Amino acid sequence: MATKFPRVAENFFREKGMQVEIVKLHGNIELAPRVGLAEMIVDIVSTGRTLRENELVAIADIFSATARLIANRVSYRMKYERICRLVEQFRRVVEEEGEEKNDQNFECRGPRS
DSSP, X not given: OEESOHHHHHHHHHHTTOOOOOEEOXXXXXXXXXXXXXXXXXXXXXXXXHHXXXXXXXXXXXXXXXXXXXXXXXXXXXXXXXXXXXXXXXXXXXXXXXOSOOOOOOOOOOOXX
16 A cells, blocks of 8 residues: 555554554655555545546545645734635636535635724
């Protein structure tokens, strides 16, 4: 089993009562099964496109995570318009990339006093 996240993988398989050999890799983990380095991988998946491109199928979710854009409160108030423009640019990039999983929330909330 190949991964960039050996501790996460080790904990997951231990909880399932499974013994697996874990190989820590860097780079394109999805290639490990194709080149014979591993039969399975543990990796971060967003849309699943890379998995499909490498003829892989997700068989278990270990945990769910989200990415968040976070600003300092003072900076957010002082630079609200600039930050909102940045959020809008992110939204456009995601739309242009044609992300299949479109549950992103690109809301620029008003600064609190």
